[in-house]
Amino acid sequence: MPEQQGKGIGKALINQGLAQLKERGAEGFVLLGEPEYYGRFGFKALPIKDSTPADEVSYHTAFFE
Template sequence: MQISNETPQDRDAIFAVTQAAFKNHPHSQQTEGYIVDALRQAGALALSLVARQDGRVVGHIAFSPVVIDDGASRWYGLGPVSVSPEVQRQGIGAALIPEGLARLKTMGAAGCVVLGEPGYYTRFGFAATPALTYPGPPPEYFMAQAFTGAASGQVAYHQAFYASANSSPS
Protein backbone atom coordinates (compact mmCIF):
# COMPACT_ATOMS: atom_id res chain seq x y z
CA MET A 1 0.00 0.00 0.00
CA GLN A 2 1.16 3.51 -0.81
CA ILE A 3 -0.11 6.76 0.74
CA SER A 4 0.12 10.01 -1.21
CA ASN A 5 -1.58 13.37 -1.67
CA GLU A 6 -4.69 13.23 -3.81
CA THR A 7 -4.34 14.28 -7.43
CA PRO A 8 -7.07 15.71 -9.69
CA GLN A 9 -7.29 12.28 -11.34
CA ASP A 10 -8.23 10.72 -7.97
CA ARG A 11 -11.41 12.71 -7.40
CA ASP A 12 -13.92 10.25 -8.88
CA ALA A 13 -12.23 7.32 -7.14
CA ILE A 14 -12.25 9.20 -3.82
CA PHE A 15 -15.97 9.89 -4.20
CA ALA A 16 -16.70 6.24 -5.04
CA VAL A 17 -14.60 4.86 -2.16
CA THR A 18 -16.12 7.31 0.30
CA GLN A 19 -19.71 6.60 -0.70
CA ALA A 20 -19.11 2.83 -0.66
CA ALA A 21 -17.37 2.96 2.73
CA PHE A 22 -20.32 4.69 4.37
CA LYS A 23 -23.12 2.91 2.47
CA ASN A 24 -24.22 0.71 5.38
CA HIS A 25 -22.87 2.79 8.26
CA PRO A 26 -25.63 3.23 10.87
CA HIS A 27 -24.79 6.89 11.61
CA SER A 28 -24.31 8.02 8.00
CA GLN A 29 -26.72 10.01 5.88
CA GLN A 30 -24.75 8.99 2.76
CA THR A 31 -23.34 12.49 2.27
CA GLU A 32 -19.64 11.88 3.01
CA GLY A 33 -18.54 11.87 -0.65
CA TYR A 34 -20.43 15.11 -1.22
CA ILE A 35 -18.79 16.61 1.86
CA VAL A 36 -15.30 15.88 0.50
CA ASP A 37 -16.27 17.39 -2.87
CA ALA A 38 -17.74 20.49 -1.19
CA LEU A 39 -14.63 20.92 0.97
CA ARG A 40 -12.44 20.69 -2.13
CA GLN A 41 -14.58 23.18 -4.07
CA ALA A 42 -14.54 25.64 -1.13
CA GLY A 43 -10.74 25.42 -0.87
CA ALA A 44 -11.15 23.95 2.61
CA LEU A 45 -9.63 20.54 1.99
CA ALA A 46 -6.42 21.31 3.86
CA LEU A 47 -5.01 17.80 3.52
CA SER A 48 -6.36 14.98 1.39
CA LEU A 49 -4.51 11.67 1.25
CA VAL A 50 -5.23 8.51 -0.70
CA ALA A 51 -4.13 4.94 -0.07
CA ARG A 52 -3.42 2.88 -3.17
CA GLN A 53 -3.10 -0.84 -3.67
CA ASP A 54 -1.97 -2.05 -7.07
CA GLY A 55 -2.39 1.51 -8.37
CA ARG A 56 -6.06 1.70 -7.31
CA VAL A 57 -7.44 4.13 -4.70
CA VAL A 58 -8.73 2.00 -1.80
CA GLY A 59 -8.71 4.57 0.99
CA HIS A 60 -8.98 8.28 1.64
CA ILE A 61 -8.65 10.70 4.54
CA ALA A 62 -9.63 14.36 4.66
CA PHE A 63 -8.65 17.15 7.04
CA SER A 64 -10.27 20.58 7.04
CA PRO A 65 -10.02 23.66 9.26
CA VAL A 66 -12.39 23.99 12.19
CA VAL A 67 -13.40 27.10 14.11
CA ILE A 68 -13.16 27.15 17.89
CA ASP A 69 -15.03 29.92 19.63
CA ASP A 70 -12.05 30.82 21.84
CA GLY A 71 -10.30 32.04 18.68
CA ALA A 72 -7.70 29.26 18.64
CA SER A 73 -6.24 28.89 15.17
CA ARG A 74 -4.61 26.14 13.14
CA TRP A 75 -6.97 23.42 14.39
CA TYR A 76 -8.32 20.84 11.94
CA GLY A 77 -11.04 18.24 11.79
CA LEU A 78 -10.27 14.71 10.68
CA GLY A 79 -12.89 13.22 8.47
CA PRO A 80 -14.21 11.59 6.68
CA VAL A 81 -11.82 8.66 6.55
CA SER A 82 -12.90 5.99 4.09
CA VAL A 83 -11.75 2.53 3.05
CA SER A 84 -13.24 0.42 0.27
CA PRO A 85 -15.49 -2.21 1.84
CA GLU A 86 -13.62 -5.13 0.22
CA VAL A 87 -10.36 -4.15 1.96
CA GLN A 88 -11.66 -2.87 5.30
CA ARG A 89 -10.08 -4.26 8.47
CA GLN A 90 -6.70 -4.63 6.77
CA GLY A 91 -5.03 -1.62 8.40
CA ILE A 92 -5.58 0.95 5.64
CA GLY A 93 -7.43 3.43 7.84
CA ALA A 94 -4.97 2.71 10.64
CA ALA A 95 -2.16 3.73 8.25
CA LEU A 96 -3.91 6.83 6.85
CA ILE A 97 -4.69 8.39 10.24
CA PRO A 98 -1.15 8.58 11.72
CA GLU A 99 0.27 9.62 8.34
CA GLY A 100 -2.30 12.41 8.10
CA LEU A 101 -1.66 13.55 11.68
CA ALA A 102 2.09 13.62 11.07
CA ARG A 103 1.61 15.73 7.95
CA LEU A 104 -0.72 18.10 9.83
CA LYS A 105 1.98 18.62 12.46
CA THR A 106 4.49 19.37 9.69
CA MET A 107 2.05 21.95 8.31
CA GLY A 108 2.10 23.73 11.68
CA ALA A 109 -1.28 22.56 12.97
CA ALA A 110 -2.04 23.27 16.62
CA GLY A 111 -4.37 20.30 16.98
CA CYS A 112 -7.02 18.06 15.49
CA VAL A 113 -10.53 17.01 16.42
CA VAL A 114 -12.57 14.02 15.34
CA LEU A 115 -16.16 12.90 15.72
CA GLY A 116 -16.18 9.13 15.82
CA GLU A 117 -15.98 5.88 17.70
CA PRO A 118 -13.85 6.32 20.85
CA GLY A 119 -12.74 2.68 20.79
CA TYR A 120 -11.11 3.30 17.42
CA TYR A 121 -9.76 6.85 17.58
CA THR A 122 -8.24 6.74 21.07
CA ARG A 123 -5.52 4.42 19.76
CA PHE A 124 -4.27 7.34 17.61
CA GLY A 125 -3.96 9.72 20.56
CA PHE A 126 -7.43 11.25 20.50
CA ALA A 127 -9.29 11.71 23.77
CA ALA A 128 -12.50 13.28 24.93
CA THR A 129 -11.51 16.79 26.01
CA PRO A 130 -14.12 18.52 28.17
CA ALA A 131 -12.72 21.94 27.21
CA LEU A 132 -13.72 21.34 23.58
CA THR A 133 -17.35 20.67 22.78
CA TYR A 134 -19.43 19.81 19.76
CA PRO A 135 -23.22 20.04 20.01
CA GLY A 136 -25.35 17.01 19.34
CA PRO A 137 -23.62 13.67 19.82
CA PRO A 138 -22.66 12.24 23.21
CA PRO A 139 -19.48 14.05 24.38
CA GLU A 140 -17.33 10.90 24.44
CA TYR A 141 -17.65 10.68 20.62
CA PHE A 142 -16.04 14.09 20.10
CA MET A 143 -12.30 13.86 20.71
CA ALA A 144 -9.25 16.05 20.29
CA GLN A 145 -5.50 15.89 20.10
CA ALA A 146 -3.48 19.03 20.83
CA PHE A 147 -0.11 19.32 19.10
CA THR A 148 1.18 22.73 20.21
CA GLY A 149 -1.30 24.17 22.66
CA ALA A 150 -4.68 23.99 24.27
CA ALA A 151 -7.97 25.35 23.02
CA SER A 152 -11.37 25.58 24.61
CA GLY A 153 -14.92 26.21 23.52
CA GLN A 154 -17.40 24.99 21.00
CA VAL A 155 -16.04 23.62 17.72
CA ALA A 156 -17.67 24.21 14.33
CA TYR A 157 -16.84 22.27 11.20
CA HIS A 158 -16.75 23.90 7.77
CA GLN A 159 -20.11 24.62 6.12
CA ALA A 160 -19.28 21.88 3.58
CA PHE A 161 -20.24 19.30 6.21
CA TYR A 162 -23.85 20.16 5.41
CA ALA A 163 -23.39 19.17 1.76
CA SER A 164 -25.73 16.68 0.12
CA ALA A 165 -26.36 15.23 -3.31
CA ASN A 166 -28.45 18.31 -4.05
CA SER A 167 -25.80 20.86 -3.01
CA SER A 168 -22.49 19.34 -4.09
CA PRO A 169 -20.78 19.72 -7.48
CA SER A 170 -20.38 15.92 -7.98
Protein backbone atom coordinates in the same frame (compact mmCIF):
# COMPACT_ATOMS: atom_id res chain seq x y z
CA MET B 1 -15.86 -0.81 1.80
CA PRO B 2 -16.20 -3.72 4.24
CA GLU B 3 -13.86 -5.92 2.22
CA GLN B 4 -11.12 -3.30 2.52
CA GLN B 5 -11.40 -2.91 6.29
CA GLY B 6 -8.95 -4.38 8.74
CA LYS B 7 -5.98 -4.09 6.37
CA GLY B 8 -4.30 -1.18 8.12
CA ILE B 9 -5.67 1.48 5.73
CA GLY B 10 -7.42 3.40 8.50
CA LYS B 11 -4.32 3.39 10.65
CA ALA B 12 -2.13 4.56 7.74
CA LEU B 13 -4.54 7.40 6.90
CA ILE B 14 -4.65 8.58 10.49
CA ASN B 15 -0.88 8.53 10.86
CA GLN B 16 -0.42 10.34 7.53
CA GLY B 17 -2.99 12.95 8.53
CA LEU B 18 -1.24 13.53 11.83
CA ALA B 19 2.12 13.88 10.05
CA GLN B 20 0.65 16.48 7.64
CA LEU B 21 -0.85 18.48 10.49
CA LYS B 22 2.46 18.55 12.30
CA GLU B 23 4.26 19.64 9.10
CA ARG B 24 1.81 22.52 8.73
CA GLY B 25 2.43 23.61 12.28
CA ALA B 26 -1.18 23.01 13.28
CA GLU B 27 -2.06 23.84 16.87
CA GLY B 28 -4.67 21.12 17.02
CA PHE B 29 -7.61 19.50 15.28
CA VAL B 30 -11.00 17.93 15.91
CA LEU B 31 -11.85 14.39 14.89
CA LEU B 32 -15.37 13.01 14.51
CA GLY B 33 -15.51 9.24 14.80
CA GLU B 34 -15.93 6.11 16.87
CA PRO B 35 -14.22 6.55 20.26
CA GLU B 36 -13.60 2.79 20.41
CA TYR B 37 -11.51 2.94 17.25
CA TYR B 38 -9.88 6.36 17.41
CA GLY B 39 -9.21 6.02 21.12
CA ARG B 40 -6.44 3.56 20.32
CA PHE B 41 -4.58 6.44 18.65
CA GLY B 42 -4.88 8.61 21.73
CA PHE B 43 -7.61 10.88 20.33
CA LYS B 44 -9.25 11.39 23.70
CA ALA B 45 -6.93 14.40 23.96
CA LEU B 46 -3.88 14.25 21.74
CA PRO B 47 -1.77 17.42 22.04
CA ILE B 48 0.52 18.34 19.15
CA LYS B 49 2.10 21.24 20.96
CA ASP B 50 2.28 22.36 24.55
CA SER B 51 -0.69 24.77 24.42
CA THR B 52 -4.33 23.72 24.10
CA PRO B 53 -6.10 25.47 21.18
CA ALA B 54 -9.62 26.85 21.54
CA ASP B 55 -11.92 27.99 18.74
CA GLU B 56 -15.34 27.43 17.19
CA VAL B 57 -15.81 24.12 15.38
CA SER B 58 -18.37 23.42 12.66
CA TYR B 59 -19.22 20.55 10.34
CA HIS B 60 -17.98 20.61 6.75
CA THR B 61 -20.77 21.32 4.26
CA ALA B 62 -20.32 17.81 2.82
CA PHE B 63 -22.15 16.48 5.89
CA PHE B 64 -25.31 18.25 4.73
CA GLU B 65 -25.23 17.22 1.05
